[in-house]
Structure formats: C-alpha cells, structure tokens
Amino acid sequence: MKFTHFSLLAAFALQSVYSVPNLPSDALKPRRTSSILINPPAQPPLPSVQEAASASASVGLNLTNIQGDILIGMKKNKELFFFFSIVDPTSFKAQLGADILPFITSTTQVLDVSTQPETLVNIAFSQKGLTELGITDNLGDTLFAAGQLNDASNLGDTTSDWVSEFIDPNNLLHGVLLLASDATDNINSTLSQIQNALNGSISEVYSIQGQARPGDQQGHEHFGFMDGISNPAIAGFSTQLPGQALVAPGIILVGEGGDGTARPSWATDGSFLAFRQLEQRVPEFTKFLIDNALSEPNLTADQNAELLGARMMGRWKSGAPIDLTPLADDPVLAADPQQNNNFNYSHPGFNITTDQSHCPFSAHVRKTNPRLDLNNANFTNHIIRAGIPYGPEVTDAEAASNTSSTDPSLERGLAFVAYQSSIGTGFAFLQQKWANNANDKNCASSYSLPQGQDPIIGIAPEDGPRSVGGLDPLDPTRDITMNQDFVISRGGEYFFSPSLSAIQNTLSA
Ligand code: HEM
Known part of the structure; x- marks a missing residue:
C-alpha cells in the first residue's frame, strides 16, 4: 500500500x-x-x-x-x-x-x-x-x-x-x-x-x-x-x-x-x-504428564495427569491456583479476578516451610513470585509480563507421535516480553536466581527441602535430565525425572x- x-x-x-x-x-x-x-x-x-x-x-x-x-x-x-x-x-x-x-x-x-x-x-x-x-x-x-x-x-x-x-x-x-x-x-x-x-x-x-x-x-x-x-x-x-x-x-x-x-x-x-x-514442546509435555501421572486416590488417570501439570505450573489450566484448590480444578474461582490471585501459600495450622501438599516449592508461579515465602516483603523483583503465544496449534501428526515437528513453520511457544526498570532485578533475576536455581536459599532459607528448579522454565545443566521434587502430594520427597526441557530458549534481546x-x-x- x-x-x-x-x-x-x-x-x-x-x-x-x-x-x-x-x-x-x-x-x-x-x-x-x-x-x-x-x-x-x-x-x-x-x-x-x-x-x-x-x-x-x-x-x-x-x-x-x-x-x-x-x-x-x-x-x-x-x-x-x-x-x-x-x-x-x-x-x-x-x-x-x-x-x-x-x-x-x-x-x-x-x-x-x-x-x-x-x-x-x-x-x-x-x-x-x-x-x-x-x-x-x-x-x-x-x-x-x-x-x-x-x-x-x-x-x-x-x-x-x-x-x-x-x-x-x-x-x-x-x-x-x-x-x-x-x-x-x-x-x-x-x-x-x-x-x-x-x-x-x-x-x-x-x-x-x-x-x-x-x-x-x-x-x-x-x-x-x-x-x-x-x-x-x-x-x-x-x-x-x-x-x-x-x-x-x-x-x-x-x-x-x-x-x-x-x-x-x-x-x-x-x-x-x-x-x-521461548519454544514450547507441547506434545512432549502432554506425554510427560500422562507417563508420570500422579496417584491421588479418587482421581482418574486423566485427572492425575492434569494434577501433575497443575502442580508444575501452580495453577490449573483454567487459571485456578492450586494453593486454594489443590486436588480439583475450580473454573468459577479461576474466572474471578477478585479471588484467583488471593493466595500466599500459607494456611491455618499449616507449616509453609515443610508442607507442599497444596503447592510444590518449585511450581512455576511460586518460583517466580514467592509471596509469603519471602514474607510478602519483596517489592523489587517484579516484572510486567506482556508476551503472547506464537506458532500454530499442535497438528494431528504431532499429537499422534507425541513429538514436536522439526518443520520450523510449526514451531510454537511464547513470545515472552517482560518490562522492568532494571533487567538485573527483573527478568534476569527471576530466571537466573529463582527459576534455574535448584538450591535457592534466598527464597526459603529455613525450608526443609531444597526448592528445586522451576519445572517449566528452569534450564537443565547441559540439557541433561533433572529431578524435580515436591510434585507428588502423597510423597513430596519423591523426585520425578524430566529427561528434557519442555521450554527451549531460542534467544532474544534486551531493549x-x-x-x-x-x-x-x-x-x-
Ligand atoms: C514458555 C514459557 C512460559 C510459560 C508457558 C509460562 C506460563 C505461565 C503461566 C501459565 C502462569 C500463570 C498465570 C499467571 O499467573 O498469569 C505464569 C505466571 C508467571 N510467570 Fe510464566 N511462563 C513462561 C515463562 C516465564 C518466564 C521466562 C518468566 C520470568 C523469568 C515467567 C514469570 C512468571 C511470573 C512472574 C508469573 C506470575 C507468578 C505469580 O505472580 O503468581 N514466566 N507463567
């Protein structure tokens, strides 16, 4: 034109x-x-x-x-x-x-x-x-x-x-x-x-x-x-x-x-x-959830697979926080902005330093915003997230093979955007000091178990397997092994x- x-x-x-x-x-x-x-x-x-x-x-x-x-x-x-x-x-x-x-x-x-x-x-x-x-x-x-x-x-x-x-x-x-x-x-x-x-x-x-x-x-x-x-x-x-x-x-x-x-x-x-x-390996992630489905009684196999994903993220797919609704999704809660952010990982009679029954220490949302883990006193390490998904939906062939296509036109993921007045206290801090840091003591110095890496965005050393603890509510000491990362950084720039x-x-x- x-x-x-x-x-x-x-x-x-x-x-x-x-x-x-x-x-x-x-x-x-x-x-x-x-x-x-x-x-x-x-x-x-x-x-x-x-x-x-x-x-x-x-x-x-x-x-x-x-x-x-x-x-x-x-x-x-x-x-x-x-x-x-x-x-x-x-x-x-x-x-x-x-x-x-x-x-x-x-x-x-x-x-x-x-x-x-x-x-x-x-x-x-x-x-x-x-x-x-x-x-x-x-x-x-x-x-x-x-x-x-x-x-x-x-x-x-x-x-x-x-x-x-x-x-x-x-x-x-x-x-x-x-x-x-x-x-x-x-x-x-x-x-x-x-x-x-x-x-x-x-x-x-x-x-x-x-x-x-x-x-x-x-x-x-x-x-x-x-x-x-x-x-x-x-x-x-x-x-x-x-x-x-x-x-x-x-x-x-x-x-x-x-x-x-x-x-x-x-x-x-x-x-x-x-x-x-940030490329997302969606078919592989979905298969990982099925293969490692949890074993909560009264839940179906599909529900136990969903539960594992929710515990890795810290929210159900609907957006409902697992800290408020740990074993079943609650779409009404999810859709209510007056309620869906109203949690801090503490509960009456609950020991926040040992108890992962509601939310694993390593869940993505807990790693990137520790709330009461840091006494609700962190007013610095915050970003505004303004990204958007990119790439097509999973194809039938990818879903059937549980594998992301190698065709570059089918790559999908998150075009991640974070705004902050300091990259070192914003995005880079969250990624490096919290998400990637398995022995994060900043977040939880008195906690009984190491926090583990963020299973969504934590980056495995040398792309090898890594163990994530706290995901199984029946046995939080049981590690679940991730043989691959489901989010791959394809690079970016600071502006x-x-x-x-x-x-x-x-x-x-
Ligand atoms: C493909 C990569 C990623 C995916 C799929 C992803 C997904 C999500 C989802 C589903 C939520 C919960 C919804 C919400 O609270 O808005 C969330 C929250 C969040 N994510 Fe990510 N995210 C990714 C990358 C990142 C990165 C790279 C960072 C920073 C280093 C990050 C920081 C956060 C923060 C700060 C929150 C809010 C936590 C809270 O306040 O409770 N995310 N993310």
Whole structure:
C-alpha cells in the first residue's frame, strides 16, 4: 500500500491525540467499537481512563507519555514483533520524530476502546540501536548495555538453540516495532505505512507473529494454562486486587518513584523490555504428564495427569491456583479476578516451610513470585509480563507421535516480553536466581527441602535430565525425572522502550 500524505495526516490525527494541541474536532471521534485487546474473565481488567487518571495524578505519572504496551500485560490478540536494523541513521532520526511518532500509542489511548488506534504501535531500541542513533548516555543497566547474547550463559541458555538472527554479529538488531491489533490486516497495513514513511532507513532483520490461541483457549499459553492473571499492580496506574503484589511505579518505569538508579532525565517513563523467543514442546509435555501421572486416590488417570501439570505450573489450566484448590480444578474461582490471585501459600495450622501438599516449592508461579515465602516483603523483583503465544496449534501428526515437528513453520511457544526498570532485578533475576536455581536459599532459607528448579522454565545443566521434587502430594520427597526441557530458549534481546517525549526530543534530535 502506498503511503499517502492523507494517510499520514489521518494517522497523525487519529493516533497522536496526546501531542496535538489544536485537534480538529473529528479527530476525537471514536474510531473503534471493539477492542484491539482480549479480556478473558480470569485476567484482571485494565483500569478505566478515569481510574487511571486519578491514580496517576496521585503519584504524578503521565500516562500519555508512556508507551501503551508497558503496563497492559498479556492482553494482545495478534501482535507482530518486527526486529529491524537502522541502515540510515540520519534519515531514520528525521522520520522517527516527524512521521513515526504519530503512530506510537500511549497508555492512555489503549485504555478506552474509543481512543484505541487501528493498530497499537510501540517501538524499542537495543543498546546497539541507541548507539547507532548517537545516544551515548549510560542508561544505568549493564545487562541492557551488554545485550542478551552476553547474558546467555548466565541465563542457562544453550546458544546453539538460538535462532541465528539473535546470534549472528552481522545482524545489527537495533530495534523492534511491536504492532498489535485484533486483525492481521490492520497490522500489515500499519506496518507498510510505517515502512513507507521510513523510506528505506530501516531493514527487517527478523519477525515473529504472535496470536492469542483460538476459541476457548484464548488467553491460554500453548501448554494449555490460562496466562496473564498475575502481574503486579502499579501504584499510580492500577487498583490492587486481593493477593496481588503492589509495586512502586519505578519498579517498572525508569526514573519514577522506586527506581533508585541514576539515569539520564530523558529516560524517565521508559522501561526495559526483555524479549525471549521461548519454544514450547507441547506434545512432549502432554506425554510427560500422562507417563508420570500422579496417584491421588479418587482421581482418574486423566485427572492425575492434569494434577501433575497443575502442580508444575501452580495453577490449573483454567487459571485456578492450586494453593486454594489443590486436588480439583475450580473454573468459577479461576474466572474471578477478585479471588484467583488471593493466595500466599500459607494456611491455618499449616507449616509453609515443610508442607507442599497444596503447592510444590518449585511450581512455576511460586518460583517466580514467592509471596509469603519471602514474607510478602519483596517489592523489587517484579516484572510486567506482556508476551503472547506464537506458532500454530499442535497438528494431528504431532499429537499422534507425541513429538514436536522439526518443520520450523510449526514451531510454537511464547513470545515472552517482560518490562522492568532494571533487567538485573527483573527478568534476569527471576530466571537466573529463582527459576534455574535448584538450591535457592534466598527464597526459603529455613525450608526443609531444597526448592528445586522451576519445572517449566528452569534450564537443565547441559540439557541433561533433572529431578524435580515436591510434585507428588502423597510423597513430596519423591523426585520425578524430566529427561528434557519442555521450554527451549531460542534467544532474544534486551531493549529500551522510551517515553513518547524521549522519542520526540532525544531520539529524533
Ligand atoms: C514458555 C514459557 C512460559 C510459560 C508457558 C509460562 C506460563 C505461565 C503461566 C501459565 C502462569 C500463570 C498465570 C499467571 O499467573 O498469569 C505464569 C505466571 C508467571 N510467570 Fe510464566 N511462563 C513462561 C515463562 C516465564 C518466564 C521466562 C518468566 C520470568 C523469568 C515467567 C514469570 C512468571 C511470573 C512472574 C508469573 C506470575 C507468578 C505469580 O505472580 O503468581 N514466566 N507463567
């Protein structure tokens, strides 16, 4: 599609309400009647514009200056990650401020259907990208500055599993455009408008198309579990739900209250984006559950297989937390955001340091958010998860053979996105210090048993078998052996998602 002056102006009028003082009256007309986001009942609703405005006023947050993807979590319907290289920095900078900024969607715009654009557009830059644009300031995050490839061994990754585009030094991965909408056509047409406006100043390095899973699996990741339930509430943005962690805005947003690191002032209201392409071996995972089904009396074999999966994740596929309903799913509880996060691993008369009957110490949600294991006093190691599944559903042939196809077009997994003001206390901490660490003492110094690795995302040393304890409620000392990982890191990159004012005043200057 050819990019016309009219479409540029229209896009500007439609999408940059935040920055245009004298808007023509029709620019404020609602242009959407259905949301670009999904909103399954289990996922907490976003605040209304009015709620967010009064919350943000109380802490001085400017939601019109914050890119729209950062605080909304895993609610995307379809999302394209378009990784690019800047081939003509001078021209790119000129076009970024003049032509691309109007496409960039703010948080305020996303909150109401009537102000949502056709396609949510966000942009983020790697350290290499900022350097290419002549930005020499130290953003105060060493992992970001070094890039994810340099962090791969700390994360436990096997770089031979990485896709070449994340590893090849000739691929100058300078940035990523995130384009999200309810229809692929919208994404494609917005991307071609942006590419036309950029007029050859960027080139595509790689892209990943994510989409919510179909039908009743909408909001569920590929293993089948409802996702996007538990993100921390952000002071100044969202209202804390029962059981939900509440963190200062500066845990997610650079330069805001709670971010103790010295940063250049222009970086305020940006956020570091940790991107990971996490392949999921779904047929193998399903077979593992069947082969190692637990032996709870009064449950069928299928139910015992489901129970094992729920204990590995910490939630049933519906999203109901096993800490509240340890032996049977509860879909009503799962669908109620007032209840489905309201647990902390303690119970009356229950010894949290020894008793894994409700939830194993190693369950994915317990490893990545230990709640009362850390006295509910951890206000630092939190992220906003904003990823989306990618790849097709399991084919009949894969299901019949219990094996993922080697056809790359059938690869599936999670396009994982985490936002935080410090990658070292956010994503990298959760992955390295908690999920991968079998003898994690930080989490549970006085506990009777080592926690074990996270069976979902913990990475086995040298891809060998590993034992996970605590999964069997009848005998928590019994180890279950996993001969393979069901989540394989295919690599990624660390980016910085700047504020709209930084895009206008610093990155384009
Ligand atoms: C393919 C890989 C992954 C899958 C399938 C997966 C799946 C899930 C599911 C189903 C939940 C429960 C739903 C919810 O609470 O929203 C969850 C929660 C969570 N995951 Fe993951 N996840 C993956 C990767 C990761 C990674 C890499 C991290 C960070 C290093 C992570 C951090 C978390 C956190 C912090 C929670 C919320 C825990 C809580 O507050 O209770 N996940 N994940």
